[in-house]
Amino acid sequence: MRDVFIAGVGQTPITKDTESRGRSLGAAAVNAALTDAGVEPQRIGALYVGNMLSGILAQQQQLGGLIADYSGLAGIEAVTIEAACASGGAAIRMAYQAVAGGMHDVVAVCGVERMTHVDRDAVTRALASAADWELEGVCGESFLSLNATLMRAYMDKYGVTAERFAPFAITAHQNALTNPNALLRKPLDLATYMSSRIVMDPIRLFDVSPVCNGASAVVLAAPHVTTRLASRSKVRIAGSALATAPLALARRADLLDLTAVSSSTQQAMKQAGVVHDDIDLFEPHDAYTIMTALTLEAAGFARAGAGLEFADAARIGLHGELPLATFGGLKARGHPVGATGCYQIAEAFLQLMERAAANQVPNAEVALVQNIGGTGATVVTHVLTREN
């Protein structure tokens, strides 16, 4: 199979507005990515759209064809990829497969989501469709309650207090301050974190990523195309893997063991030929602070129960040993669910291209990016490297 490069990226600013249109957001991101890559629309072989909620909240399916049309790509191959909050990452993986396998030389990927044009109850209910509806949703479980179950189980098992999770959120807010596309550009300190309301015990408001709208796009290309583009990208997708686990927590052997994180991380890192020490930055799926802790353990950065050792601004800040959520992450950049995986890849690309400005991680050459659907049911992991 061929090497695959990221030729360019586009992001729309994340908002909580009620007026943006899905097709316009998607087209804006796609066109920004095409411009960034310096690629003509007629070179695009396919468009894969990552989206979770448009059918439920906006009565609009078939976004592939719709966004292709409004992006000036009418006629091309286009489909929607859905894997709950991992939809964006899964769409990137499908595009990687298309280019690596030789089906297309250039593929555009667009993650798009609108969540704030409906009331909060509708969003909560729609997000619960990522869980097992028969076993969890019908019992009244929501994404919040399932994550509260995980966080409570973790705190009980390892005897840790809620404030230990705070640095994950504080660092995300710090990084978002200088990201023009981030939703939450305000600093967070421990006192504010601890005094924020408990939305579902033990989860505080600042443990949770916000409901919002946004679109991000990525152009993937084969090496012979990439070298001729104005963007002169040297960012390669060196590893790509997608793994699953049962949706319902009750069907898992161990609540606190994210098996799909372990297996997809191992596969992607093995393909890329990198070890943990090689990784210069990690964009985890920090939808909840507990997910970051569990992810660091399952991904092999810490042993079980030791993920919170990374909850330390000195270790995970932009100049730390393992920078996390370098543009604010899901927590502070925002989490427009089906779009998130594409924002993550776009941000890691900017880091490896040394285009991250105030958010730049020094000497970033290897990035790990992980997008998760449900409470660990679908996990897409990519390793990006800068080639010399």
Place this chain on the structure above:
Amino acid sequence: MRDVFIAGVGQTPITKDTESRGRSLGAAAVNAALTDAGVEPQRIGALYVGNMLSGILAQQQQLGGLIADYSGLAGIEAVTIEAACASGGAAIRMAYQAVAGGMHDVVAVCGVERMTHVDRDAVTRALASAADWELEGVCGESFLSLNATLMRAYMDKYGVTAERFAPFAITAHQNALTNPNALLRKPLDLATYMSSRIVMDPIRLFDVSPVCNGASAVVLAAPHVTTRLASRSKVRIAGSALATAPLALARRADLLDLTAVSSSTQQAMKQAGVVHDDIDLFEPHDAYTIMTALTLEAAGFARAGAGLEFADAARIGLHGELPLATFGGLKARGHPVGATGCYQIAEAFLQLMERAAANQVPNAEVALVQNIGGTGATVVTHVLTREN
């Protein structure tokens, strides 16, 4: 890229029940396909699920991971592909790409849909999500009304009467009589067709495919795997293409020109190296009789305005020059929307394997299979050939 073979298929009987579960239907189809192929579950590299309505009508997204788990494939790569009523065909195409490109040696595809557990209005509204909601859905357009617009425009432009469309439906019903998985196993004659109620002028009840439930699965494999399987399949995917057109009828240059049918058919046939005379049977997307007429024209079997020349039992029956809808098609086998594309491929496979029993098309060696989302917005075309 590698050759890709269909190793085995599975189908659940199509029903209008209110109790079937999506995960059970999906798992039954997947397991039937694995058994038919004679492949062990651990050989499966990925599962792609085609589905349109589960999120809207059953509060369940992330069907990839869910059906993988319930099929005994927990852990593997699994995602959902959505392209409205072309979801099943689009999932087949993604699997084709994964095997042809070398990402996986064996991939399972499952199309699944449940539509009769909710009331009819909910289904009508959900199906309208395949159209352009902002331009059509909000104006009260439904799939029925959009197809009525097309049929009326066709009748006016070419001066034909409604009864000219009847043979498409009559032939489908005839073929479904001997398909144990078909929903509508009752003969249809011209008098019954003409006396059926007009559901939306000029569309009669028997012009329309039924709302129903079902799942179908297909196993695709690389040649080195296929030759060692008990099924000893000789059915190859010789051509595969997906094209799009604007969703809204108002955004198309010519209402009656299905441009994505033309382009995807041409691409798939060119890849397969076949011409129209080579095709022994055609499974069109006969959701409405008008779609069959328009498809025959856009696919190059008839010139514009002449598609109804095929509306003749002698030409399209199992022993005709171009057998259509050989197991009953969407019209009489049934149209569980996201599953349909997989039923079509399964049926064409049975034809080329000479396993079609009473529905066998004599000497079937080349099959054209086409799955359409919306009123022609996403079109997936496959050419299957029997290798000797």
